[in-house]
Amino acid sequence: MNNDVSNKSIVELEKTLRYIAGIIKRRGRQILHNYPITSPQFIALQLLIDGGDLTIGELSEKNGLAFSTTTDLVDRLEKNKLVERIRDTNDRRVVRIHVLDKGKRIIKEVIKKRQDYLGDVLTNFSKEQSETLNELLHLLHMEMNSHRDNKNE
Amino acid sequence: MNNDVSNKSIVELEKTLRYIAGIIKRRGRQILHNYPITSPQFIALQLLIDGGDLTIGELSEKNGLAFSTTTDLVDRLEKNKLVERIRDTNDRRVVRIHVLDKGKRIIKEVIKKRQDYLGDVLTNFSKEQSETLNELLHLLHMEMNSHRDNKNE
Numbered sequence: 001m002n003n004d005v006s007n008k009s010i011v012e013l014e015k016t017l018r019y020i021a022g023i024i025k026r027r028g029r030q031i032l033h034n035y036p037i038t039s040p041q042f043i044a045l046q047l048l049i050d051g052g053d054l055t056i057g058e059l060s061e062k063n064g065l066a067f068s069t070t071t072d073l074v075d076r077l078e079k080n081k082l083v084e085r086i087r088d089t090n091d092r093r094v095v096r097i098h099v100l101d102k103g104k105r106i107i108k109e110v111i112k113k114r115q116d117y118l119g120d121v122l123t124n125f126s127k128e129q130s131e132t133l134n135e136l137l138h139l140l141h142m143e144m145n146s147h148r149d150n151k152n153e
Numbered sequence: 154m155n156n157d158v159s160n161k162s163i164v165e166l167e168k169t170l171r172y173i174a175g176i177i178k179r180r181g182r183q184i185l186h187n188y189p190i191t192s193p194q195f196i197a198l199q200l201l202i203d204g205g206d207l208t209i210g211e212l213s214e215k216n217g218l219a220f221s222t223t224t225d226l227v228d229r230l231e232k233n234k235l236v237e238r239i240r241d242t243n244d245r246r247v248v249r250i251h252v253l254d255k256g257k258r259i260i261k262e263v264i265k266k267r268q269d270y271l272g273d274v275l276t277n278f279s280k281e282q283s284e285t286l287n288e289l290l291h292l293l294h295m296e297m298n299s300h301r302d303n304k305n306e
Contacts, residue, residue: 005275005283013275013283014268016290021174021299022196026217043175064179115167121296122158122166129289130158130166136286137169143274144176 024114035106036080039046040065044073045082045107053086053096062108076102161238173178177267184266188259193218197226198252198260206239206249230256 022067029039037045047062048054054062060070065100077083082103088094099107122130182190190198193216200215201207207215213223221233226251235256241247250262275283 004280005278006273006280007272007278009283010268010272010275011289012287013290014264014271016287017173017177017271018199018213018267018296020170020290020297021177023294023301024170024174029217046171054207064182078297096207111167114171115163117162117169118170119158119163121164121293123291124296125158127157127159127162129292132285133289133293134162134165136282136289137166137173139278139282140263140274141173141176142168142172143277147274148176 005139009140027117028110028114031117035101035110036075037082037106037110041077041082042110043106044070044077045103048083048097048099049104049107053098055094055096059097082106180270181263181267184263184270188263190230190235190259191197194228194230194235195260195263197223198256201236201250201252206251207248208247209292212250226244235259265283 025039028042032039032042044059044063047059051058051062056067056070056074059074060067063070065073074083074085077097078085081100083097083099086098087093088096125133155268181195185192185195197212197216200212204211204215209220209223209227212227213220216223217246218226227236227238231238233270236250236252238248239251241249279284
């Protein structure tokens, strides 16, 4: 822990981030009510779209879920024709999860609704405030990623 | 949606918040590995401590979970002696959920570990940056709350 950032600041930040994450989670769940996917399935599809065709092992790691849980999740997504299992072109022993058009379309729509919600919430933010918030959150995200690498998780 | 905040800014913010929330969620899950509670139980206990002794209905609303799901969750917490059901002193027909000392102690420890993690992550933040981030997230949180009230959720 550093000396610059006060303990009070950290306590407040942990609390505010916890509350904001909770609100976003509930809002995300409401949005998903109109779609044939669950919250864990949304997270998995979004990780697969952003990260490319991952293996079950890679997806488990990014998800923070057990291998068996991820396998069950992918089985259900495949049954609903949202993903398919494909062979890696370089190493045919490796199986990767590929998101199908139906899955991509759903994720695109869901993320658009999440953006619309944030747009509504930011009505009273100035351009400068939203840009500063973006910059600082981007920095926080990078620090979280590098902290994760350091700990070799 | 307003005209000040650009669409690009909203798209970025949605994405960064989604990723940060995901990282915090996974970290939170790791921290809970050492405690006898699940993530949904952590959220419920934290809402009960911050919000006072809530009824099952109030807790369901804050949680965004079905009444029956919340009832099951509280049953498990009560069985593990983390909460108890008590009668409202003003209206004895009303049952409230009260967090017991064991539950309070666990939440305090878990939140301390989450703060320690954020303190580590913020090592490269200046005092000013962390304070600005706190202010803007606090504003975002308030706007999210007022937006929720407007929609009468």
